[in-house]
Amino acid sequence: MMMVSGIAIAYFFSIYLLVLFVAVVFVFWSMCRVKSNNKFRKLDQLRIPEFIKTRYLALYPEIEESKFNVIEEGFKDFLGMHLRYKTAYVMPSYAVDALWHLLIDEFNPYYQQLCISTLGYVLSHKAHEKHPTQAQITLYQAQWMQTWKSACLLEQQDPERTCQLPRIFRIDQNVKWKTAQAYELKKLKQNYMQWKNKQLTDLSSTPITFVESTSIGSFSSSSTTDVDTRLHDSNDSHISDSSNSCGSCSSGSD
Structure with missing residues (x-):
């Protein structure tokens, strides 16, 4: 008992x-x-201060003032992608990348405060290499696909079945940026599915370590992603690398 x-x-x-x-x-x-x-x-x-908007429009007079809000929302989308999942992403928009550069280069104290208040850490910036190695190309491909996936999920879209490009992929065409990248929805979805399937069938390979968020980069012809071959070189002097495994995303912790 x-x-x-x-x-x-x-x-x-x-x-x-x-x-x-x-x-x-x-x-x-x-x-x-x-x-x-x-x-x-x-x-x-979040709203970008008027004096920063004025400076941006002075640097890029071809951009209509009414279009700045679109660029601002694109930058917020980029921050939102990092907020949703902390990893390295490629900046898909030249117009938004120009704002990112402006914040870092001319308004860095504001930029750091903005990042801390929204993300909890300072988002670093690094351009792709002009002559990438095969390993770097593989890394960039993964960053592009992570960017596509996160941009879709941010708008509650399925990256494999979405019927439209996420906003940050449409901005350059929207604001008529002089070197606008024309993305093909069908091709991006195909590339994503191919990349995803490769990840599932290649589990024994060394995992990709995401290092830094980057601006639009240059891939070789062996790349599975169709991207502009022009490199937007930042030569950023304000990179703040993390001491943790996600070196791209933080100079601190959440």
């Missing part, structure tokens, strides 16, 4: 521990979700 009682007590105690564990996990998940939602809400409310 005592043995049966002991077994019953042990059983109910194990159930209690399981329920307690689930409750702790749920509370932790809820807190993280609230924190994430608050960050997205703050990002949504």
